[in-house]
Amino acid sequence: MMCREMLNFLIISLFVLLQNVIHTKAINNIMNGDNKTFLYNKYKYDEIINVTVNKTTEQFLDFYEDTNIWHGYPTRIHVSTNTSSVSSDYPLFITAIQQKGISSWELPLVVTTKTNMLQFDDVSRTLCPHDAGPNVTSVNRPSLLLTTSSSNNVTATIKLRRVHDFFVEVNKELNLTVKPSTPKYYYFSFDSTPGNVTVGKGWRYLPRFNYTIPKSVILLIESDDDICATVSIQNNSCPVFDNERDVLYQGYHLTMTTKGGITLTQSMFPQGFYIVFIVRENDDACTGDSFGDHGDRIKEFRFRVIATMSYFEYLVGALVTLALALVLCLIVALLPLCTCSAQEIVVDTEVPTTSSGETSAGGPPPRTGNELDDDSLSESIPEWEGDLTRPLTVAGLSRATPNAHSRRSDRYFWSSLTVAVVYALPVVQLLITYQRMVFQTGDQDLCYYNFLCAHPLGTLSDFNHVYSNVGYIVFGLIFMLQVRRRNEQETGIPQHRGLLYSLGLALAMEGLLSACYHLCPNKMNFQFDSSFMYVIAVLCMVKLYQSRHADVNASAHATFMLLAAVMAIGLFGIMYPSVYFWALFTVLHLATCFVLTLKIYYLGQFRIDRYVALRVWRAVGEHGRLAFRPNYTARAVLLALANIANWALAIYGLYEHNKDFARHLLAILMGNTFLYTTFYVVMKLVNKERISLHCTLYLVGTLVCWALAISFFLDARTKWSQTPAQSRQHNAVCSVLQFYDSHDVWHVTSAAGMFLYFNMLLTLDDNLRYTPRDKIPVF
Numbered sequence: 054m055m056c057r058e059m060l061n062f063l064i065i066s067l068f069v070l071l072q073n074v075i076h077t078k079a080i081n082n083i084m085n086g087d088n089k090t091f092l093y094n095k096y097k098y099d100e101i102i103n104v105t106v107n108k109t110t111e112q113f114l115d116f117y118e119d120t121n122i123w124h125g126y127p128t129r130i131h132v133s134t135n136t137s138s139v140s141s142d143y144p145l146f147i148t149a150i151q152q153k154g155i156s157s158w159e160l161p162l163v164v165t166t167k168t169n170m171l172q173f174d175d176v177s178r179t180l181c182p183h184d185a186g187p188n189v190t191s192v193n194r195p196s197l198l199l200t201t202s203s204s205n206n207v208t209a210t211i212k213l214r215r216v217h218d219f220f221v222e223v224n225k226e227l228n229l230t231v232k233p234s235t236p237k238y239y240y241f242s243f244d245s246t247p248g249n250v251t252v253g254k255g256w257r258y259l260p261r262f263n264y265t266i267p268k269s270v271i272l273l274i275e276s277d278d279d280i281c282a283t284v285s286i287q288n289n290s291c292p293v294f295d296n297e298r299d300v301l302y303q304g305y306h307l308t309m310t311t312k313g314g315i316t317l318t319q320s321m322f323p324q325g326f327y328i329v330f331i332v333r334e335n336d337d338a339c340t341g342d343s344f345g346d347h348g349d350r351i352k353e354f355r356f357r358v359i360a361t362m363s364y365f366e367y368l369v370g371a372l373v374t375l376a377l378a379l380v381l382c383l384i385v386a387l388l389p390l391c392t393c394s395a396q397e398i399v400v401d402t403e404v405p406t407t408s409s410g411e412t413s414a415g416g417p418p419p420r421t422g423n424e425l426d427d428d429s430l431s432e433s434i435p436e437w438e439g440d441l442t443r444p445l446t447v448a449g450l451s452r453a454t455p456n457a458h459s460r461r462s463d464r465y466f467w468s469s470l471t472v473a474v475v476y477a478l479p480v481v482q483l484l485i486t487y488q489r490m491v492f493q494t495g496d497q498d499l500c501y502y503n504f505l506c507a508h509p510l511g512t513l514s515d516f517n518h519v520y521s522n523v524g525y526i527v528f529g530l531i532f533m534l535q536v537r538r539r540n541e542q543e544t545g546i547p548q549h550r551g552l553l554y555s556l557g558l559a560l561a562m563e564g565l566l567s568a569c570y571h572l573c574p575n576k577m578n579f580q581f582d583s584s585f586m587y588v589i590a591v592l593c594m595v596k597l598y599q600s601r602h603a604d605v606n607a608s609a610h611a612t613f614m615l616l617a618a619v620m621a622i623g624l625f626g627i628m629y630p631s632v633y634f635w636a637l638f639t640v641l642h643l644a645t646c647f648v649l650t651l652k653i654y655y656l657g658q659f660r661i662d663r664y665v666a667l668r669v670w671r672a673v674g675e676h677g678r679l680a681f682r683p684n685y686t687a688r689a690v691l692l693a694l695a696n697i698a699n700w701a702l703a704i705y706g707l708y709e710h711n712k713d714f715a716r717h718l719l720a721i722l723m724g725n726t727f728l729y730t731t732f733y734v735v736m737k738l739v740n741k742e743r744i745s746l747h748c749t750l751y752l753v754g755t756l757v758c759w760a761l762a763i764s765f766f767l768d769a770r771t772k773w774s775q776t777p778a779q780s781r782q783h784n785a786v787c788s789v790l791q792f793y794d795s796h797d798v799w800h801v802t803s804a805a806g807m808f809l810y811f812n813m814l815l816t817l818d819d820n821l822r823y824t825p826r827d828k829i830p831v832f
Contacts, residue, residue: 098194102211106145106199114197116213123215127182128195131212133175134160141172143203149180150196154291156180160209162234164334164350171334171350173234179216181291182240221328223270226357231282231330232350236295238287241358242325243268269361271505271786272328274313280352281339281778283331284313289324297333307497307504308338308778314505315497316361321509330354339778362508362791370792371520374801378527381805385812386535388747447546447601448827459541462551464609465595469555469588472613473562480569480581487573488514498777500573503770506787506794517787518571521797524804525564532811533557539815545822546600546829552592556811559588564804576773580623583719587619589807590722596814597733598653601831619718626714635714639703642721646699650692653732687739688732688832695728713774730810733817736832743820751813758806765799 089108095115096102104112132147139145144159158178164171180195194213201207218227221241229237274284283297287304294300304326307313317326332352336342362370491499491514502515510516536553563585570582595612607615622641626634702724706717734752737744744752772780787794793801821829 096211096213098213098215100212103208104199104211105206105208106201107206108143108202108204112197112199114199114211116194116196118194123217126215126217126219127179129177129179129214129216130195130197131175131177131210131214132158132160133210135174135208139174139201139203139207143201143205143207145199145201145203145207145209147176147209148198148200149178150198151180153183154181156292164233171233173232175234177235177237178295179219179238179293181293182219183289183291221358223358223360226355228353228355229330230351230353231332232352233297233332233334236329236331238293238295238327238329240289240325240327241270242289243270243319243322244325268363269316269318269508270358271316271361272314272356272358273505273786274309274354274356276309276311276352276354278352279310279336279339280350281308281310281333281336282352282354283308283333283338285327285329285331286315286317286322287327287329288322289326293327293329295329295331297331300329300331301494301496303495305495305497307781308333308776309781310339310778312782312784313778314781314784316504316507316509318509328356339776341776366791367508367510367516370517370790373790374521374793375523375527377801378524378804381808382527382531385531385751385808388750389745389816391747445831446827447603447829447831448825449831458547458549458603459551461608462549464551465549465592465612466551466554466558468609468613469558469592472588473558473585476584477562477565477569480566480578484569484572484578484581487575487578488512491573499575501575501771501773501777501780503784503794503796504781505784506770506797508787508792513572515571517792517794517797518574518800519568521793521800522564522568522571522804524801525567525807526561528804528808528811529557529559529561529564531557532560532808532815535812535815542822544825546818547603549596549599549603552596552599553811553815556589556592556596556814559585559592560804560807560811563589567800574771574773576627579715579773580620580627583623583715584620586719587623587722588616590719590726591616591619593726593810593814594729597729600733600818601829619722623715623718626718630714635707639707642703643700646696650696654688654692687736691732691735695725695732698724698728733832737817740830740832742818745816745819748813748816748819751809751816754809755806755813758802758809762799762802762806765795765802768795770794770796 090110091113092104092110093113093115094104095117098116098118102114104114106112130147130149132145134145139161141161141163144161147158147160149156156178158176160174160176162173162176164173197211199209219239221227221239227239231237272286276282283300283306285294285300285304285306287293294303300306305315307315332350333339334350487499491497492512497504500514502518506517507515508517513519533554536550536557539548539550541548541550566581566585570578574582591612595607622638626638699721702717702721734744770783770785772783785794789798
């Protein structure tokens with residue numbers, strides 16, 4: 054029994070010994086291969102090292118330091134090779150091994166652009182400091198492994214150093230140089246105490262910062278060259294993605310050329326963030342030009358982090374805007390009570406009559422009880438029949454009953470409300486989806502913010518530009534209340550309350566849709582920002598025309614069909630801004646001006662039909678040159694000036710024909726609204742109609758607000774017609790209350806200007822409120 058146990062023990066021992074021998078031999082075969090040699094050496098930081106490798110010789114390098122002062126800083130590896138000793142077919146592989154991670158690169162780095170091919174024979178990488186492990190006092194230095202498949206000797210020059218400026222301080226500018234093979238990144242932390250900064254778990258030693266870290270900062274980046282680069286903001290974790298392909302999978306990223314930036318809060322990055330700088334392989338992403346690449350692709354950056362607003366300052370900025378809007382509403386409400394507006398008194402009540410019973414001033418014939426109260430009002434309008442010298446009054450063009458006028462006017466409001474609801478709901482849904490995409494993808498090129506003045510709040514990336522639209526909404530609702538307080542009456546200019554309600558609703562909707570647009574402004578949704586500006590411009594012109602042409606004015610259906618056509622034209626202009634489109638639009642623009650000129654000059658009585666050329670020919674035949682002499686000199690002069698302005702605008706647009714067609718279309722509509730308002734006011738003065746003092750003050754306030762608004766509008770801080778990187782070149786820090794930029798001020802001043810303008814429209818004919826309508830001339 055004893056012998057059997059001894060025999061079994063010997064057999065097992067021999068088996069274990071044989072297994073160990075086989076295992077050791079297998080390892081040696083794997084390690085050595087066909088005469089492959091591994092060389093191990095230990096080197097010092099901050100020294101230049103030259104090593105040689107080939108397909109049979111591999112180098113394994115360890116490193117040491119004379120001092121532990123810089124253990125809290127990450128390591129940066131510099132490796133370069135001789136062009137003659139290495140090729141892209143047999144590259145040199147560099148592997149950096151840390152306690153918690155491995156990083157690998159190759160040399161040469163070949164960058165292929167659309168115009169040429171670049172080869173970089175040096176590479177520099179910063180190792181993620183967290184991959185060193187928690188015990189930074191003993192394990193914070195990497196090991197390097199260099200291998201190649203080249204049969205020739207490949208000589209590599211290596212240097213390891215600590216990144217002494219790795220930790221970013223507030224208000225301290227840093228300079229760096231980057232190329233595609235040498236990306237760089239830095240670290241910023243929101244947490245600090247007077248003597249220590251905590252940068253993630255396990256960091257025992259870090260530099261002292263003698264300042265208080267803010268909870269919200271703006272990263273400002275500048276460069277003197279226009280080489281395309283990507284800047285990434287990544288969370289305090291490893292790995293750090295520092296090439297242009299992998300960077301899309303972590304944090305926020307943006308493209309830039311000469312200027313870039315972003316506002317960052319502690320709620321976004323509680324443990325701080327890395328700022329990664331990467332030079333892109335080509336400039337296509339920044340310029341959209343496939344053949345505009347730079348040869349060397351070496352880019353210099355300057356950047357700094359500055360403190361931004363506290364949440365208390367957020368509250369102050371928001372309340373100031375709301376307070377200004379409410380104060381203006383109060384001033385507008387009290388102004389008519391503080392001014393004495395004399396009523397216009399008509400002295401001459403003797404009006405001769407014609408044989409047909411109609412007054413020579415164009416008044417209505419005696420009512421028979423069968424007056425029209427339906428929509429077929431155009432049939433009741435008298436024909437001119439060639440007599441263009443007979444004056445016409447408001448009563449002559451206002452034969453419908455008050456109920457008929459009220460129903461026609463109310464249709465404007467219900468049509469506006471229907472359009473507003475149907476249009477706004479999908480817009481809100483779409484823009485909220487855009488905002489979510491920004492957070493989910495981190496792509497800061499999706500939205501054209503002024504990144505240097507875009508204050509995030511909650512889920513909003515750009516709270517101030519959304520909130521600054523509050524004035525439109527407040528003013529729109531207040532104006533509707535003002536209209537409700539006014540009473541309809543039989544004398545004076547017809548009020549058309551439904552149309553006035555539509556103006557107030559359109560102003561409020563402009564604020565709502567502009568706020569939605571600023572959730573994520575870009576080329577694809579710009580029309581949402583300007584759609585109700587088109588509505589406002591058209592409704593203002595309709596209101597002015599309707600004041601003196603009650604029965605011949607366009608119906609609500611026709612007006613909104615016109616607006617639909619305008620928006621469709623705007624869409625095509627944005628999507629397909631070709632020179633052919635601009636030429637076609639210019640012809641349409643000038644033709645419309647010609648038709649409207651005839652309508653206004655002939656008081657709506659000129660009909661364009663198949664006999665119009667015959668009538669013109671007869672008039673020229675009967676009167677000769679006198680046929681071209683205007684019967685209404687003042688009206689003709691004003692219309693001529695308006696046509697000159699439209700021709701100038703059309704020629705400028707055709708000459709420029711840039712991508713910003715929506716702005717050109719808006720300029721045409723708003724410009725013609727201003728021209729028609731000027732025409733109306735001048736014609737009132739020509740006809741010796743007085744304008745009340747409070748209306749005059751509204752007019753002056755409108756001009757002041759719009760002058761300021763236009764100046765701020767032209768001082769654009771974004772350009773959605775350009776690429777995101779090009780748009781960032783216009784970005785600027787906040788200029789008002791450290792909370793608003795010029796576009797925010799445009800929102801405030803333009804809202805105030807439109808509110809004052811609406812009040813001017815509301816009170817422009819107040820001095821005629823008690824004047825009989827057969828004494829009010831049409832123009």
